[in-house]
Amino acid sequence: MGKASAFLIDDLLNGVQNGVLKSKGCETATTIRDRTYVISGGDDALALEVQIFDKAANKRIIPTVLGTKPMPGKGHSAIQLDENKILILKKGSTSDDCIWFLEVDSTYVREQKKKLDTEVVAWSKGMEGNADMQIVISGPSGVGKGTLISMLKDEFPSMFGFSVSHTTRAPRIGEEDGVHYHFTDKNVMEQEIKDGKFLEFASVHGNLYGTSIEAVEVVADAGKRCILDIDVQGARSVRASALDAIFIFICPPSMEELEKRLRARGTDAEEQVLKRLRNAKTEIQQGEKSDIFDHILYNDKLEDCYKKLKELLGLKGNVTTKQKSASHGIDLPVDHSVSKINDKIVITCGTPEHGNESKNFRIVLNVSALKGGAPGRTRGIEVYDVISFSDGLNGMKLPN
Numbered sequence: 001m002g003k004a005s006a007f008l009i010d011d012l013l014n015g016v017q018n019g020v021l022k023s024k025g026c027e028t029a030t031t032i033r034d035r036t037y038v039i040s041g042g043d044d045a046l047a048l049e050v051q052i053f054d055k056a057a058n059k060r061i062i063p064t065v066l067g068t069k070p071m072p073g074k075g076h077s078a079i080q081l082d083e084n085k086i087l088i089l090k091k092g093s094t095s096d097d098c099i100w101f102l103e104v105d106s107t108y109v110r111e112q113k114k115k116l117d118t119e120v121v122a123w124s125k126g127m128e129g130n131a132d133m134q135i136v137i138s139g140p141s142g143v144g145k146g147t148l149i150s151m152l153k154d155e156f157p158s159m160f161g162f163s164v165s166h167t168t169r170a171p172r173i174g175e176e177d178g179v180h181y182h183f184t185d186k187n188v189m190e191q192e193i194k195d196g197k198f199l200e201f202a203s204v205h206g207n208l209y210g211t212s213i214e215a216v217e218v219v220a221d222a223g224k225r226c227i228l229d230i231d232v233q234g235a236r237s238v239r240a241s242a243l244d245a246i247f248i249f250i251c252p253p254s255m256e257e258l259e260k261r262l263r264a265r266g267t268d269a270e271e272q273v274l275k276r277l278r279n280a281k282t283e284i285q286q287g288e289k290s291d292i293f294d295h296i297l298y299n300d301k302l303e304d305c306y307k308k309l310k311e312l313l314g315l316k317g318n319v320t321t322k323q324k325s326a327s328h329g330i331d332l333p334v335d336h337s338v339s340k341i342n343d344k345i346v347i348t349c350g351t352p353e354h355g356n357e358s359k360n361f362r363i364v365l366n367v368s369a370l371k372g373g374a375p376g377r378t379r380g381i382e383v384y385d386v387i388s389f390s391d392g393l394n395g396m397k398l399p400n
């Protein structure tokens, strides 16, 4: 892009060696191979912007930015984590909103680049700890999926959460937007699918249904196992995704019983009941024969089926709710520096050169076992207790 940008690149690269952070106000520049990623803004009301300076091609690129962007904070720091991503630490943010990743060359980013035929980067929010295995439940309409899921949620409210799907079908009486479904328009949902917001989607009984990435992540963020009530096509897509889940198919004892339940529920017009019954035959064939599902349960007597479901989920006998290990979170002061030592990120806070030891501390992040990533969360970060220090960085003993 001409001389001006060549000058800018030289200027940028002077301050950036081996991808190590050089911060200029609310702008950071991180170099990975031939590219410098300049992240700016993030203070006051401004969202973080990303620009790429490609040294080899001598040009500036404004990439398509995917994933949920971090909300504005009081600036940020950045450091290269590996060849594929940059770690961003937001200043003045809440402790659960401090760690973010900008993926620049991950598998997801490469796939999206190909698909969109443009330069792509993607945001992913960092979370402490890992998510439990999620649960996918499929089965024909009226078999009792919703009933079984409600029983689980009622008996174990702190253990299970429900992924609230999006749908273009009209709400039934008693259904609440945002609780039972996110009721939406076809055009809006199609655009959101194009924008990569959905883990899976399918056309079921003439309407569009889909699980947004956010719907699953918010349940996992709350430390709960997420239950997805989705059709067989959706289950197949989730099976092919990176989501770690157990897949359960619920079968009716007979077609006659299924019809009885659908009619007794009284939520659907005759035409809808007939459509659901027609589709049920194919769904049951697919569910029983495909290799998507880990388990098939027959919902004849409700209590028996519920008991078996609990056994599959490891809830037999006396279940004590797993105590989540305490999350430290990070409250990041504006005044800090960041460095990387092997798999550890060391955040040094305070001003050691002015000698006030009580103000100085280091936060250590272990990033050796990261899971997930854009367009969802990056999990598996371990935050070690804050370490006070009085000697130099070399003298500090890092946790193993």
Ligand SMILES: Nc1nc2c(ncn2[C@@H]2O[C@H](COP(=O)(O)OP(=O)(O)O)[C@@H](O)[C@H]2O)c(=O)[nH]1
Pocket: 138, 139, 140, 141, 142, 146, 165, 166, 169, 200, 201, 202, 204, 205, 209, 210, 211, 229, 230, 231, 232, 233, 234, 235
């Ligand atoms: N693929 C997919 N299927 C969904 C989703 N949400 C619901 N479904 C399925 O859509 C079908 C119809 O659901 P619904 O309209 O609530 O009717 P019901 O099954 O008769 O209660 C069921 O098989 C659900 O499992 C979703 O997010 N994705």
Ligand SMILES: Nc1ncnc2c1ncn2[C@@H]1O[C@H](COP(=O)(O)OP(=O)(O)O)[C@@H](O)[C@H]1O
Pocket: 139, 140, 141, 142, 143, 144, 145, 146, 147, 148, 261, 262, 264, 265, 299, 300, 301, 302, 303
């Ligand atoms: N084992 C069962 N025996 C008899 N009725 C059942 C049983 N399981 C569920 N039902 C009833 O069948 C109807 C459909 O169940 P629902 O949970 O809405 O199905 P789905 O979510 O699979 O569409 C509901 O009226 C429910 O009370």
